[in-house]
Amino acid sequence: MLTLFTKRVLLVMANIPEGKVLTYGRVAALAGKPSGARQVSRLLHSMSEKYHLPWHRVVNSHGKISLRPSQGYELQKALLESEGVEFSQKDIIDLRIYLWTDRV
DNA sequence: CCACTGACTACTT
DNA sequence: CAAGTAGCCAGTG
Numbered sequence: 001m002l003t004l005f006t007k008r009v010l011l012v013m014a015n016i017p018e019g020k021v022l023t024y025g026r027v028a029a030l031a032g033k034p035s036g037a038r039q040v041s042r043l044l045h046s047m048s049e050k051y052h053l054p055w056h057r058v059v060n061s062h063g064k065i066s067l068r069p070s071q072g073y074e075l076q077k078a079l080l081e082s083e084g085v086e087f088s089q090k091d092i093i094d095l096r097i098y099l100w101t102d103r104v
Numbered sequence: 105c106c107a108c109t110g111a112c113t114a115c116t117t
Numbered sequence: 118c119a120a121g122t123a124g125c126c127a128g129t130g
Contacts (some may be wrong), residue, residue, distance in 0.1 A: 024111075024113080025107095025112065038110060038113085042109055042111085045110070048111095061112075065111085066112075
């Protein structure tokens with residue numbers, strides 16, 4: 001039984017354009033729950049595989065990948081770089097450039 | 105229904 | 118800037 005919030009998260013996820021990223025909090029906000037960041041991460045865990053979502057386009061509020069090395073970190077970074085997202089020396093994404101603002 | 109987990113975030117030390 | 122803490126709430130058993 002999925003909640004409306006969950007369904008909206010799936011919608012938002014599916015609409016992130018290539019080369020752009022969203023923070024967990026931003027996804028949650030767009031889905032209707034500004035404080036639902038943790039739920040987004042929880043959802044990605046259980047839904048990303050079953051709904052083949054572009055989970056790699058979601059990073060934390062600091063513009064960094066939240067996964068730990070050998071837990072998907074390298075994979076996510078590789079996927080983002082292949083879409084044109086650049087990482088700083090400290091593996092930080094410049095959200096001023098790559099954060100998706102939902103505006104076209 | 106209760107307890108626990110979690111890829112978060114903002115705030116405080 | 119790093120580490121700790123409280124609030125957050127859906128999914129799972």
